[in-house]
Structure formats: C-alpha cells, structure tokens
Amino acid sequence: MVQKLTPRSVDDSTWYTDVVQAAELADYSPVRGCMVIRPYGYAIWESMQQYLDQRFKAGGHQPAYFPLFIPQSFIQKEAEHIEGFAPQLAVVTHGGGEKLEEPLIVRPTSETIINAMYAKWIRSYRDLPILYYQWCNVVRWEMRTRLFLRTTEFLWHEGHTAHATADEAMKEVMAILDIYRELAQNEMAMPVIPGRKSDSEKFAGADATWTIEAMMGNKWALQAGTSHFLGQHFAKVFNIQFLDESNQLQMVWQTSWAVTTRLVGALVMVHGDDQGLRLPPRMAPIQVVLVPIWKTEEERCQVMAVAERVRAELGQHVRLKVDDRDDLSPGFKFNDWEMRGVPLRIELGPKDVQNNQAVLARRDMPARQNKCFVSLDALLSEVRKLLDDIQRNLYAQALRFRDENTFHPGNLEELTDAVGKGFARAYWCGSAECENRMKETTRATIRCVPMDQEKEPGHCVICGQAASEKAIFARSF
RNA sequence: CGGGGUGUAGCGCAGUUGGUAGCGCACAGCGUUUGGGACGCUGGGGUCGGAGGUUCGAGUCCUCUCACCCCGACCA
Incomplete structure (x- = not known):
C-alpha cells in the first residue's frame, strides 16, 4: 500500500x-x-x-x-x-x-x-x-x-x-x-x-x-x-x-x-514533494482527513463519538474522510494521507476530546513543526480558512519556483545555458530558421509567445535581427 | 527504430563451482499495541517471462524469442 x-x-x-x-x-x-x-x-x-x-x-x-x-x-x-x-x-x-x-x-x-x-x-x-x-x-x-x-x-x-x-x-x-x-x-x-x-x-x-x-x-x-x-x-x-x-x-x-x-x-x-502528492484543496477528492487516536476501548468510544459528530457537521461543508481503520497506527495513517496529498489533517485523540479541541496539520508545510490546536467550536471556520490558505500558498510556491527558474538571456549562448536550468524569456524574430537553429543547438523548443508582454523592439536572441516579441524557450514533455 | 536496463510469490530482491527455490514487505488468523511509518507467534502463496538445446540433473550454461521500464527521435 x-x-x-x-x-x-x-x-x-x-x-x-x-x-x-x-x-x-x-x-x-x-x-x-x-x-x-x-x-x-x-x-x-x-x-x-x-x-x-x-x-x-x-x-x-x-x-x-x-x-x-x-x-x-x-x-x-x-x-x-x-x-x-x-x-x-x-x-x-x-x-x-x-x-x-x-x-x-x-x-x-x-x-x-x-x-x-x-x-x-x-x-x-x-x-x-x-x-x-x-x-x-x-x-x-x-x-x-x-x-x-x-x-x-x-x-x-x-x-x-x-x-x-x-x-x-x-x-x-x-x-x-x-x-x-x-x-x-x-x-x-x-x-x-x-x-x-x-x-x-x-x-x-x-x-x-x-x-x-x-x-x-x-x-x-x-x-x-x-x-x-x-x-x-x-x-x-x-x-x-x-x-x-x-x-x-x-x-x-x-x-x-x-x-x-x-x-x-x-x-x-x-x-508534489518527497513525501508524495500535495493536492490543492479545490481539486482534492478528500480535502480533510480525520485520524482518530485511542488506546483503550473506552477512549475509542469517546473519540469516535466526537469524530462522528465532526463528520456530520464538517462533512456537510468540506470533502471529509474519517479514517477509522483500526488495524493501522495513527503514525502510519499520517504518512499515508500525506503521500496521497490530502491538504489538511485533523488529529483527534483522548486528550483533545477532554479539552474540546483537535490538532490540525497542513500538507503544504512541514507537518511536525506546523501543527496547531483548534477548539472544536471553531473547527469549521478554521478549516475553511486553512483550506483557502493552502490553496493560495500552493499557488504562491509554484509561482515563486517558476520565477526563480526563469531567465532572460540576451544571446544564443546565454539561451542555451538558460534552457538547461529552466524557462528562458527572450526576443524572437519569429522566423522558422531561428526556431530550428535553436532547437538543434539547445534541445529546447519555443513553448509560446506570451500574450502578456510589452511590445518593445529588441533583438532576436538567436540571429540578433530586429524582433518585437519575446517567446518562452524551454525543454518540454 | 537506436542506446541502456530488468524479467524468480502481489511488490522489492537473493540464489555461490549446475543438485530440485529463499529473504524482506504485503496478505490471512490470534494476541499484545495505537499522539509520526508497532510487535510476537502461526499460516497461505512459485509452470523461476516463453521456446528450444546441453546435461543423469538447469533459476543457474548455450541459442532463439517475448514483454516491460529508463534515455533519445514523435507528440497533448
């Protein structure tokens, strides 16, 4: 599994x-x-x-x-x-x-x-x-x-x-x-x-x-x-x-x-990261997984009673799964659901039930350092807030990653270097000759001419002739 | 179609100079466990990718073949 x-x-x-x-x-x-x-x-x-x-x-x-x-x-x-x-x-x-x-x-x-x-x-x-x-x-x-x-x-x-x-x-x-x-x-x-x-x-x-x-x-x-x-x-x-x-x-x-x-x-x-998937909440089949924790049968009853209540209430608003499998340890389930990319996890144990609280762990951050307690009364609002936050954060992380790996070469040599490291955004004169020459020397292709750009005159990164548009150059799947 | 690699239990692998197949995980049962990948005992599971050959005997040696994976050429 x-x-x-x-x-x-x-x-x-x-x-x-x-x-x-x-x-x-x-x-x-x-x-x-x-x-x-x-x-x-x-x-x-x-x-x-x-x-x-x-x-x-x-x-x-x-x-x-x-x-x-x-x-x-x-x-x-x-x-x-x-x-x-x-x-x-x-x-x-x-x-x-x-x-x-x-x-x-x-x-x-x-x-x-x-x-x-x-x-x-x-x-x-x-x-x-x-x-x-x-x-x-x-x-x-x-x-x-x-x-x-x-x-x-x-x-x-x-x-x-x-x-x-x-x-x-x-x-x-x-x-x-x-x-x-x-x-x-x-x-x-x-x-x-x-x-x-x-x-x-x-x-x-x-x-x-x-x-x-x-x-x-x-x-x-x-x-x-x-x-x-x-x-x-x-x-x-x-x-x-x-x-x-x-x-x-x-x-x-x-x-x-x-x-x-x-x-x-x-x-x-x-x-995705080394732990597995990280799904944005809006696309995740399971947005929140609740992992109940217990030792004794009595604790199991107490915890599951609260878990059922959470399922009935929270489950109406978010795609929630209660992982009540009793043959697996909580630690195993934590890792399992992280691997499957579930954005948010609720941990609910006997101590939490005592204190009318739950532990929340988000998938978009290192889990152990970022767990937080939340009152059961505030669970829905907190879960909603965190899901929104996770959605935004995943986008921000991906955007930062793309920006950090996008380069602006000025000549063919710099372009070759750039497409080995990420995206290159550079002027292209629009000719098929230049496109082919670039393909042969760099193994990259022209991915697109972005719609969002200022039409300022420049010089083709390949031939040096006048060019009015920039293109995205990259290796592709 | 080129280059590389792998085929042995569901998955990952070991298997020596040829001697009749094993380990870990997973699975099933029972018991103890459960706040970051639990443990013990017991158990089930195999035409060793396929065909042919060598041999008293082939997972192992030889020939042929098939499949799959990875890297390229093609592409969303």
Missing part, C-alpha cells in the same frame, strides 16, 4: 511514476502505452471535469457525442491535418471477421467527423454559432509514454465551434483559453503562461494555436491546454457553408479546443 518513494532530487522521473502508483492514481495496463486510471486519480479528473463542464455550459456550450470511429477518407481531407496525425493513427481494418471496405480510424481528435456533420446541419446564419463539445477518449500511437502525461489512449474534452465571422471565432478561442487559465491558476494552483504557438508547434490544421504553458517540478514546460483558431481550413474541405443576412453564401469560421487527463499528471508534477 504505502511504499518508499524515490526522492525527487535523486530521479524526478522515477519519483513521478512512484507517486502516481503509490497514491493509487493510476497503474500500468496490460496494453503497452495505456493506463488504468484508478478511483483516486479519476476523482481528481472529475474535479476538473465538473469545473469545466459548468463553465462551458455557462458560456452557452452544449455537450454532445460523436463516434469513436472515423472513416479513413475523412482524416485525409485536410492536408495539414493528415500530415500531422498520420504517424499516430490506430487503424481498424477488420470488423465482424471481415476485412472492411474502408479502414476506420480510431479518433485522434474529432475535427473531421464533427465537421462532416456540421456541413449537414448548417444552412443559415440563424444556425450559428454552433458551440458543441464532447467528453471522450482519443487514441494517438505515441512512441514513448508516461502515466497521465502521455498515454496512447487518453481522456479529454474537445470543443468544436462554428461561427459566422472570424472575429467571433477569435473571441471564442480567447474565452476558452481564459477558462483554461482560470482552471489552472484558481483551481489547480498552477501558474501558467498564456500565449500563441509558433507555426511549427501549432495544431495540424489550425491557422493558429493558443496555449497555456506551465513549469513542472523538474523545470520543464508542459502544454496544459490548447485553443485553436481553425480559420476556414475545415469549412473548405467539408464544405460548411451558410447564407448570411444578405443571402450571400459564406464559409464558417471555426475553433477547437481541449484539455486532457494530462492535467492530473501536471498536478502531481507541479506540487
């Missing part, structure tokens, strides 16, 4: 797989590259789903479901799309014991099949905008996989919208990116940099891709969510046309966007 974790400082990659398995978030499956998401890991994903689902619906989006299988010919319609995805496709060639007339692609993303349907449904400007999304699995045949961060099959939502104007579609792209940013920062306590992808990094078939990029605990970047402006690429190949107010035939403008179960891995990577 509880095992020793490889310390992060020894091997961050082994630490990660240790934590994911020890905390029972996920396990390797019999199928190479695939994973089993266990209830605790799935509960974290559900926290993300619930937040996003409510945000999407509030913005007028509607969930729907499109099929897993896509006719091969659909995928092949958009040149850039097929070029991008061809190496990653899983193809079904047989069904019912017979070879299929046309092979079926297991969806790597659903632009093609959804847009084939949109072409059927859209006739008039009155049909627009269409704001659909679906929660589903997708399959991409990856070379190398890591639990949550990159698996052959993964879960996500994908939004697919169609609009009458480019302007409206762009607003949609930005609105969704903002929801992703808020999910990351406010719910996951994970600072992110919203920005635009370079052409080489953008979605295959998009005009432009916007992203939120986060720094993981090993100082690498992780693309945490993307929102694409598809322009009219798919409208053209699937012939999605409508009549506007003046009876003119027009092509729709489209967006697509997604975040995936990778975010569960991001949560682990960003906040």
Whole structure:
C-alpha cells in the first residue's frame, strides 16, 4: 500500500511514476502505452471535469457525442491535418471477421467527423454559432509514454465551434483559453503562461494555436491546454457553408479546443514533494482527513463519538474522510494521507476530546513543526480558512519556483545555458530558421509567445535581427 | 527504430563451482499495541517471462524469442 518513494532530487522521473502508483492514481495496463486510471486519480479528473463542464455550459456550450470511429477518407481531407496525425493513427481494418471496405480510424481528435456533420446541419446564419463539445477518449500511437502525461489512449474534452465571422471565432478561442487559465491558476494552483504557438508547434490544421504553458517540478514546460483558431481550413474541405443576412453564401469560421487527463499528471508534477502528492484543496477528492487516536476501548468510544459528530457537521461543508481503520497506527495513517496529498489533517485523540479541541496539520508545510490546536467550536471556520490558505500558498510556491527558474538571456549562448536550468524569456524574430537553429543547438523548443508582454523592439536572441516579441524557450514533455 | 536496463510469490530482491527455490514487505488468523511509518507467534502463496538445446540433473550454461521500464527521435 504505502511504499518508499524515490526522492525527487535523486530521479524526478522515477519519483513521478512512484507517486502516481503509490497514491493509487493510476497503474500500468496490460496494453503497452495505456493506463488504468484508478478511483483516486479519476476523482481528481472529475474535479476538473465538473469545473469545466459548468463553465462551458455557462458560456452557452452544449455537450454532445460523436463516434469513436472515423472513416479513413475523412482524416485525409485536410492536408495539414493528415500530415500531422498520420504517424499516430490506430487503424481498424477488420470488423465482424471481415476485412472492411474502408479502414476506420480510431479518433485522434474529432475535427473531421464533427465537421462532416456540421456541413449537414448548417444552412443559415440563424444556425450559428454552433458551440458543441464532447467528453471522450482519443487514441494517438505515441512512441514513448508516461502515466497521465502521455498515454496512447487518453481522456479529454474537445470543443468544436462554428461561427459566422472570424472575429467571433477569435473571441471564442480567447474565452476558452481564459477558462483554461482560470482552471489552472484558481483551481489547480498552477501558474501558467498564456500565449500563441509558433507555426511549427501549432495544431495540424489550425491557422493558429493558443496555449497555456506551465513549469513542472523538474523545470520543464508542459502544454496544459490548447485553443485553436481553425480559420476556414475545415469549412473548405467539408464544405460548411451558410447564407448570411444578405443571402450571400459564406464559409464558417471555426475553433477547437481541449484539455486532457494530462492535467492530473501536471498536478502531481507541479506540487508534489518527497513525501508524495500535495493536492490543492479545490481539486482534492478528500480535502480533510480525520485520524482518530485511542488506546483503550473506552477512549475509542469517546473519540469516535466526537469524530462522528465532526463528520456530520464538517462533512456537510468540506470533502471529509474519517479514517477509522483500526488495524493501522495513527503514525502510519499520517504518512499515508500525506503521500496521497490530502491538504489538511485533523488529529483527534483522548486528550483533545477532554479539552474540546483537535490538532490540525497542513500538507503544504512541514507537518511536525506546523501543527496547531483548534477548539472544536471553531473547527469549521478554521478549516475553511486553512483550506483557502493552502490553496493560495500552493499557488504562491509554484509561482515563486517558476520565477526563480526563469531567465532572460540576451544571446544564443546565454539561451542555451538558460534552457538547461529552466524557462528562458527572450526576443524572437519569429522566423522558422531561428526556431530550428535553436532547437538543434539547445534541445529546447519555443513553448509560446506570451500574450502578456510589452511590445518593445529588441533583438532576436538567436540571429540578433530586429524582433518585437519575446517567446518562452524551454525543454518540454 | 537506436542506446541502456530488468524479467524468480502481489511488490522489492537473493540464489555461490549446475543438485530440485529463499529473504524482506504485503496478505490471512490470534494476541499484545495505537499522539509520526508497532510487535510476537502461526499460516497461505512459485509452470523461476516463453521456446528450444546441453546435461543423469538447469533459476543457474548455450541459442532463439517475448514483454516491460529508463534515455533519445514523435507528440497533448
């Protein structure tokens, strides 16, 4: 159940797989590259789903479901799309014991099949905008996989919208990116940099891709969510046309966007420490765990009576678990729940019951030094306050870590040095030549051109030519 | 597909010059324990990744094969 974790400082990659398995978030499956998401890991994903689902619906989006299988010919319609995805496709060639007339692609993303349907449904400007999304699995045949961060099959939502104007579609792209940013920062306590992808990094078939990029605990970047402006690429190949107010035939403008179960891995990577997970309260399946302590049967009765009362009262307001397993020592449970990242622990023993108090220990600080007593009467308000505080503190810690590991190089040599240590924020002239040259010399990539920056003229960190924008350079997952 | 590594109990491992498989953890039962990873006793659990070969005899030697992990190329 509880095992020793490889310390992060020894091997961050082994630490990660240790934590994911020890905390029972996920396990390797019999199928190479695939994973089993266990209830605790799935509960974290559900926290993300619930937040996003409510945000999407509030913005007028509607969930729907499109099929897993896509006719091969659909995928092949958009040149850039097929070029991008061809190496990653899983193809079904047989069904019912017979070879299929046309092979079926297991969806790597659903632009093609959804847009084939949109072409059927859209006739008039009155049909627009269409704001659909679906929660589903997708399959991409990856070379190398890591639990949550990159698996052959993964879960996500994908939004697919169609609009009458480019302007409206762009607003949609930005609105969704903002929801992703808020999910990351406010719910996951994970600072992110919203920005635009370079052409080489953008979605295959998009005009432009916007992203939120986060720094993981090993100082690498992780693309945490993307929102694409598809322009009219798919409208053209699937012939999605409508009549506007003046009876003119027009092509729709489209967006697509997604975040995936990778975010569960991001949560682990960003906040975890040598003791295991540290979950931000807003995402934690269990926000507070109560560990009762007793010696004698009489003490057990007294303590459990109070524990039950706490469960009845506090349990209405926070996600609380009372760990009443009687075959494990309190010390074991402390370590166990810390490893599983529960933000706040209540210790309740005979002495506490006597004094009408409990001990609170927070996961975001070294526990032994930071325990505090709290009156049972003030438990709810204190727990609420601490959970808020933990949420804020985890964000602050992650932000400080990112800032401390972000550098501002002025030339290629400094850039090479910087991307070996963390993020580099530097001018880029925007040319693919410079991007390629940098990739070859540094093993890093351009993660994004941040939206939030002053447009002051400078000099490209690679070629020295005039440049007007800074980009984030980093090694990435 | 290249480089590295590992396959022996659920997990982690040991197994000598070939001689018929063991340790720790976990698991089950009982008892004592419980304020930072408790302890004792008893017990269950194995086609040694697979195939072939050498041998009186293979976890061990030889050949082939498969799987998985880590590092790269590809990617959310």
